[in-house]
Amino acid sequence: MEVSRPYFFGDIGCWAERTEVHKAAFQGHALLLRQLIESGASVNIVAVDSITPLHEACMQGQTQCTRLLLDAGAQVDARNVDGSTPLCDACAAGSLECVKLLLEHGAAANPTLTSRTTSPLHEACVGGNSDCVRLMVAEGAHLEAYDLYFGTPLHIACANAHVDCAKVLLNAGANVNAARLHETALHHAARRKSVDLIEMLLEFGGNVYARDKYDRKPIDYTRPGSPSALCLEFYERTPLSLQQLSRVSLRMALGTRALEVVSKLNIPSRIIKYLCYC
Structure with missing residues (x-):
């Protein structure tokens, strides 16, 4: 040997x-x-x-x-x-x-980050490993942990067009409008031409008018007339309904406690499902 x-x-x-x-x-x-x-x-x-x-x-x-x-x-x-x-390696491998x-x-769910490291939650999002994302969130992984190259886990999930991972993060209370150099998750979703991601981010309160460091809105990263462009155009022309605005405001106010608190409210189950994006 x-x-x-x-x-x-x-x-x-x-x-x-x-x-x-x-x-x-x-x-x-x-x-x-x-x-x-x-x-x-x-x-x-x-x-x-x-x-x-x-x-x-x-x-x-x-x-x-x-x-x-x-x-x-x-x-x-x-x-x-x-x-x-x-x-980090186990999360990356899924x-x-x-x-x-x-x-x-x-194992530390939130190891100290350096200029060269990402968190285990970031790694799970890179690989699109939604089960690992869900487990890390349950273990208290920081939803706003910041990677110097991409930003938050939500940024990475959207940059890789991993819809399931993004949904887990958003439902857990991730900040939909967190920005890295003014760039939001919605900018990434627009670049990836993912209509499903775009719609989900907007339903969670994503800012369709946000401008990045190049002064570009998400729609500026789409091809005119494409499904993703038409989707963003619709949301630019059509403000969220009072019902949607109320849901977004409540969820943002509750943050990471949203699912826990909403599920205990003494209100009809249909409203609970709506507030929980079920």
């Missing part, structure tokens, strides 16, 4: 090229990984890019290997060279089971 020659590196563990432990975790070879662990191999050994075996397992959604590593004492919030944690395991072992 090929064996790397690591050296100790502070409190993190050891430093080496990809080891057999990394390879077994990445490839999902649970039996081999168990044997390596039982023979004394370090589960916190890091490669030159600071990737641990736990990162490797989570990148590939290898649930069994993830469990073995965590049970053997793998550092649940270890950071790679870009600052990403295993939870591995709901790995995400659950990491959270059960104390």
Whole structure:
């Protein structure tokens, strides 16, 4: 068996090229990984890019290997060279089971962000993994966590045209008009020509007149006469009804507590469904 020659590196563990432990975790070879662990191999050994075996397992959604590593004492919030944690990798891979395991072992839902990192919630939105988004929201992931390149998770969901992820975020109370350099989620939806996203954002109170740093409205990113342009034109010409405005105002006032509070109101179920966008 090929064996790397690591050296100790502070409190993190050891430093080496990809080891057999990394390879077994990445490839999902649970039996081999168990044997390596039982023979004394370090589960916190890091490669030159600071990737641990736990990162490797989570990148590939290898649930069994993830469990073995965590049970053997793998550092649940270890950071790679870009600052990403295993939870970021599991969310990016869309591995709901790995995400659950990491959270059960104390993984931080909101790790500190740097100029090079995104949050686990951002990563779930990049991949369009709505189940992971839903779980992270339930775990208290910050809806307005800010990535320097894209902005909030809602920005990323819309930039990638992931309608289901956007709906989860909006229903959880994400700010529909949050801006990065004056650019809103609606600008992203218009660029992607996603009528479904455009309509949903507008129903949640998106500002059809918002202008970005280039002084462009969302409609300026559409082709005249296209379905997305016609949709935005309609909303520019037709103000929201009093009924819709009341729903938007209530939801914005309640913020992240909206679904919890609305479901307990002593009002007809049809109104509750309307307020919850059901």
